[in-house]
Every structure is written in C-alpha cells, then in structure tokens.
Amino acid sequence: xxxxxxxxxxxxxxxxxxxxxxxxxxxxxxxxxxxxxxxxxxxxxxxxxxxxxxxxxxxxxxxxxxxxxxxxxxxxxxxxxxxxxxxxxxxxxxxxxxxxxxxxxxxxxxxxxxxxxxxxxxxxxxxxxxxxxxxxxxxxxxxxxxxxxxxxxxxxxxxxxxxxxxxxxxxxxxxxxxx
Numbered sequence: 001x002x003x004x005x006x007x008x009x010x011x012x013x014x015x016x017x018x019x020x021x022x023x024x025x026x027x028x029x030x031x032x033x034x035x036x037x038x039x040x041x042x043x044x045x046x047x048x049x050x051x052x053x054x055x056x057x058x059x060x061x062x063x064x065x066x067x068x069x070x071x072x073x074x075x076x077x078x079x080x081x082x083x084x085x086x087x088x089x090x091x092x093x094x095x096x097x098x099x100x101x102x103x104x105x106x107x108x109x110x111x112x113x114x115x116x117x118x119x120x121x122x123x124x125x126x127x128x129x130x131x132x133x134x135x136x137x138x139x140x141x142x143x144x145x146x147x148x149x150x151x152x153x154x155x156x157x158x159x160x161x162x163x164x165x166x167x168x169x170x171x172x173x174x175x176x177x178x179x
Contacts, residue, residue: 031128032121039120040113045072047121049080050089050114053106060105062095089113 010018033044040047048070053059061069067077081104084090089110095101106114133141 028125028128032124035120035124036117040117042113042117044121045070045076046080046084046089047114047117049077049084049104050106050110050117053090053104054111054114056106058105059111060103063092063102063104066104084110087113 029044036042036044036047042050049066049072052066052069053061063077063081066072066081067074070077072080081090081092085092087110089107091105091107093103093105095103130138
C-alpha cells in the first residue's frame, strides 16, 4: 500500500494514476450503459438486480438481502424493483415469515431479458476492457480489484457501524427492515 503523507494529499504519481483510473471507470460505465440500453433497454443497475436474483436460490431474495448484494439504498432498490415489476421482469410479494418484509423474484420473462442483456454486457466488456489487456495485465487487474474491494469493504464496514444508529434502516444491518 502507498504511504500517505501528513497532509493526506495525493502525490503527482498517485494523482495521475487516479485520473486515468477514474476516466477509465467512467468511460467503461458509460459504454456499458449505452450497450445495455441499446441491446436490452435496461440500465446497468437493473441488470445487477436481475443477475443477483438469477443467482439466488429459487431466483428469490428478501429485499434487504438484495439491497445488500447490489449495494443499493432502500429507496433506490424499491424504485428499481418497481420498474422491473412494471416490465414483468420481477415479482414483488410479501414475505410469508415476516409481514414487514418483501420478496423479489425473477420471473421467466425477466430471465429472458437478463439472458439477452448478458450477451450484450459480455460483448461490451470484452471489447472495451479485456481485448485491451494482456493476460498479465488481466491478472494484475484482478489482483488490484481484489485489494481495492477488500479495502473498501473494510472502510465501508467501519463507516456503516459508526452511523447505523443515525440512519433509517435501509442497509444490511437493518435485519429485515427494508420491506
């Protein structure tokens, strides 16, 4: 890990790396968003919800579990699931074991939409990212991504623990309060 100076300022090397990384992530996100919209008429956020449900047992998750998995706030997930339900891609039902909770289930129509979108997503990511990398660069990207995710998970867990009591119950620690 890079040492932080007393001022907390980025070094010139760190700033240059950050600028390139930030630009690459922004451009890749925009590219992916355009491709998913063109091919499947869905934003990447909706793709994430559908893909997460597809991997869940019985293609169903409690809303709070789904929010944690896709890292959405309560309101963002509720809005996304509402739109996905209106399209017939997801069904939202009351949780039988907890009247306060709700379940989101991927429908067969949603699975078909996900399949079409996955092809578009894979092609876009392969073209824009993986075709530009050597095998060694791909290995480094994977290692770097793992380190960044681990650091952010640790930081986010600390921040979450310190402010959970101050926020509405819309996160993983809400223990079923998402609805």
